[in-house]
Amino acid sequence: MNEARLMSELQEFLHFIDGSYRPSVSGKTFPVVAPATGEIYAVAHEGGEVEVNAAVSAARSALNDTWGALSIADRTELISSVADEINARFDDFLEAEIIDTGKPKSLASHIDIPRGAANFKMFADTIRTISGEAFETSTPDGAGAINYSVRKPRGVIAVICPWNFPLLLMTWKVGPALACGNTVVVKPSEETPATATLLGEVMNKAGMPKGVYNVVHGFGPDSAGEFLTSHPGVDGITFTGETRTGEAIMKAAGTGVRPVSLELGGKNSAIVFADANLDKAIEGTMRSVFANCGQVCLGTERVYIERPIFDEFVKRLKESAEALKIGGPCEEEVSLGPLISAEHREKVLSYYALAREEGATVLTGGGKAATSGLSRGGFYVEPTIWTGLSDESRVMREEIFGPCCAVTPFDSEEEVIARANNTKYGLTASVWTDNVTRAHRVARRLEVGVCWVNSWFLRDLRTAFGGAKASGVGREGGVHSLEFYTELENICVKL
Numbered sequence: 001m002n003e004a005r006l007m008s009e010l011q012e013f014l015h016f017i018d019g020s021y022r023p024s025v026s027g028k029t030f031p032v033v034a035p036a037t038g039e040i041y042a043v044a045h046e047g048g049e050v051e052v053n054a055a056v057s058a059a060r061s062a063l064n065d066t067w068g069a070l071s072i073a074d075r076t077e078l079i080s081s082v083a084d085e086i087n088a089r090f091d092d093f094l095e096a097e098i099i100d101t102g103k104p105k106s107l108a109s110h111i112d113i114p115r116g117a118a119n120f121k122m123f124a125d126t127i128r129t130i131s132g133e134a135f136e137t138s139t140p141d142g143a144g145a146i147n148y149s150v151r152k153p154r155g156v157i158a159v160i161c162p163w164n165f166p167l168l169l170m171t172w173k174v175g176p177a178l179a180c181g182n183t184v185v186v187k188p189s190e191e192t193p194a195t196a197t198l199l200g201e202v203m204n205k206a207g208m209p210k211g212v213y214n215v216v217h218g219f220g221p222d223s224a225g226e227f228l229t230s231h232p233g234v235d236g237i238t239f240t241g242e243t244r245t246g247e248a249i250m251k252a253a254g255t256g257v258r259p260v261s262l263e264l265g266g267k268n269s270a271i272v273f274a275d276a277n278l279d280k281a282i283e284g285t286m287r288s289v290f291a292n293c294g295q296v297c298l299g300t301e302r303v304y305i306e307r308p309i310f311d312e313f314v315k316r317l318k319e320s321a322e323a324l325k326i327g328g329p330c331e332e333e334v335s336l337g338p339l340i341s342a343e344h345r346e347k348v349l350s351y352y353a354l355a356r357e358e359g360a361t362v363l364t365g366g367g368k369a370a371t372s373g374l375s376r377g378g379f380y381v382e383p384t385i386w387t388g389l390s391d392e393s394r395v396m397r398e399e400i401f402g403p404c405c406a407v408t409p410f411d412s413e414e415e416v417i418a419r420a421n422n423t424k425y426g427l428t429a430s431v432w433t434d435n436v437t438r439a440h441r442v443a444r445r446l447e448v449g450v451c452w453v454n455s456w457f458l459r460d461l462r463t464a465f466g467g468a469k470a471s472g473v474g475r476e477g478g479v480h481s482l483e484f485y486t487e488l489e490n491i492c493v494k495l
């Protein structure tokens with residue numbers, strides 16, 4: 001991609017409603033900034049009640065008509081074509097995602113875009129092959145009854161998305177929603193409207209009926225997000241984002257008793273035992289702390305190291321962090337991109353300052369990163385590692401969502417389990433050990449939705465994904481997604 005070329009042309013992101021692109025009736029737009037350069041590269045239309053009403057109404061019509069009338073075979077074939085079309089337009093999606101997020105091209109091309117396609121394929125396959133349950137029931141007259149279950153689409157699903165993996169996290173919800181026979185209205189993050197918009201073209205090319213996939217751009221409170229989640233025509237809300245926003249959405253969903261699926265924040269731990277393969281533990285911890293510039297909900301912000309290997313681990317982690325190359329998405333061998341926005345950079349830097357106030361030793365980093373050329377105006381910060389923070393410090397308790405971690409020693413298994421669980425969050429953990437028995441024992445005592453052993457972010461899309469405690473409500477992935485995206489009906493037939 002030629003960044004200079006893209007900067008010279010201001011793009012415009014319209015809503016995608018009922019199969020066509022539309023501006024806002026109000027004429028309101030907002031700027032979209034490329035985090036790698038800090039420049040405005042596009043404007044997006046801000047949706048209001050008019051656009052949300054139109055999108056929900058289009059989604060309802062498709063549900064009751066074209067989309068609802070399709071057989072599972074035809075529906076899933078269309079969904080598979082969407083995946084094929086994303087792959088056919090791989091470079092367009094890649095370009096859109098990296099300008100919107102600033103993430104390294106290597107990351108977006110290996111994770112974001114391939115997963116965008118895979119999320120459709122996998123859920124199409126899941127729906128083609130599932131079966132329901134059946135029970136034979138005894139009755140006093142001896143004739144009996146048969147019970148069997150059917151899964152029906154829930155209806156119109158509101159999909160509210162964050163900015164850190166825009167296509168991946170949006171399709172992670174749109175894929176199963178459509179595969180289960182629902183229609184969707186998507187509200188992408190205001191920071192990253194590009195790939196959701198582009199997906200509209202793909203839907204049309206794949207032959208998706210109008211109104212099945214709709215996108216309304218805008219913000220949260222008093223904007224498209226709030227109008228959508230409080231719309232009475234929405235039958236369920238699936239959300240990924242901050243825990244605080246999840247609370248607001250849960251309240252909105254209370255009116256009309258609509259179900260929610262919430263994938264929320266985390267303060268995830270890595271636990272490294274002295275018997276771990278150190279090379280692998282360091283490589284994995286580096287990824288879990290710094291991938292996507294630390295803007296991964298599953299990422300590690302608390303690293304617990306068994307005391308005998310503490311000094312060596314810390315030394316090597318620091319050396320690896322200092323070897324990271326910081327820069328824009330298209331620069332060679334870049335491993336650390338910018339944060340998503342100037343505002344988010346202020347937040348992360350405020351934690352860098354807080355860590356010092358709370359008595360941390362700053363092993364490396366701790367400030368803005370110096371960049372040059374096109375990246376000069378981007379939102380870069382230094383990869384940062386602290387030691388010496390107490391478990392009660394705010395830096396150890398609050399989600400920062402930046403390229404930083406606090407490293408601390410531990411002496412026993414019991415102690416580290418208690419400390420890792422000492423948080424309101426419960427999204428993920430990684431345990432590094434060569435002792436298989438210990439791995440199983442520790443993993444099941446951690447209060448999280450996903451625990452990786454000797455790995456991190458190793459995904460099998462058939463498995464249950466979600467958070468415990470304040471990290472979420474419900475599980476998505478494979479057949480688990482059916483719990484939210486379908487209504488289960490039991491039919492009892494007296495013989």
Ligand code: NAD
Binds near residue numbers: 161224229266296297
């Ligand atoms: P956010 O909560 O600020 O925003 C997410 C979306 O919600 C945006 O589209 C926003 O416009 C919308 N929104 C905000 N307020 C709203 C309201 N009142 N009603 C309706 N919509 C509203 O989150 P973010 O900053 O975009 O993403 C980062 C956060 O997401 C982090 O906390 C991270 O941990 C979390 N996250 C969690 C997972 C997971 O799987 N658990 C995955 C990715 C990100």
Ligand code: 6OD
Binds near residue numbers: 164172295296297459
């Ligand atoms: O891999 C996934 O399915 C998923 N939901 C990843 C979430 C990443 C959070 O930043």
